[in-house]
Amino acid sequence: MEKKLEKVESIVEKIKFNAHGLVPVITQSYYSGKVLMQAYANEEAIKKTIETGYATYYSRSRKQLWIKGETSGNKQKVVKIKVDCDGDSILYLVKDYGVACHTGEESCFYRNIDFKKEGKPDxxxxxxxxxxxxxxxxxxxxxxxxxxxxxxxxxxxxxxxxxxxxxxxxxxxxxxxxxxxxxxxxxxxxxxxxxxxxxxxxxxxxxxxxxxxxx
The missing domain is CATH 1.10.287.1080 (MazG-like)
Incomplete structure (x- = not known):
């Protein structure tokens, strides 16, 4: 367990958090490639994600950790975590069990820039x-x-x-x-x-x- 925790610490140390101790997280379906949502994570949320295998974020409004699907059942099993070239944003690749959006849509990005719902898949x-x-x-x-x-x-x-x-x-x-x-x-x-x-x-x-x- 100690070795695992040391590995988690070394991973988190390389991430560039903003002044509020947060980093943007893009969540993408491991199988379909669909971008599901965007949220934020702090150091504790990322550690929790690595340790449990389930997507954990930080709520800026509630100022606390939240595990996706903890109440709705729409959990996200994290398969991979990737970091961008600058180290200031991360990507969760997940096996999603249910929808990602609170509206009931599969993805939070279900509208185009004109705010109209997309008719066909990409x-x-x-x-x-x-x-x-x-x-x-x-x-x-x-x-x-x-x-x-x-x-x-x-x-x-x-x-x-x-x-x-x-x-x-x-x-x-x-x-x-x-x-x-x-x-x-x-x-x-x-x-x-x-x-x-x-x-x-x-x-x-x-x-x-x-x-x-x-x-």
Missing amino acids: PYEVLHALYKKIEDRKRQKPEGSYVAKLFEKGSDKIIQKVGEEAIESVIALKNRDKDEIVYEVSDLIFHLLVALVDAGVKVEDIQEELLKRYK
């Missing part, structure tokens, strides 16, 4: 956003939904569609037509996401497996 998070949309379609079964109809027809139909799209992707790749490749491979990935939802496998599970292949 490219880096599109796989996770599509997966959630497909989950919603499965659960809500909206009338006229192509995805809802696929789920109604069952697993065999979904798997059949994956096979069909895979063949079309192979043909497109053989033809070396970029537009055709982009269209058909996108179709394949979309139907694979439907199949993953049907099988109860998450995008995060695939990401973890792919990480093992990065050698």
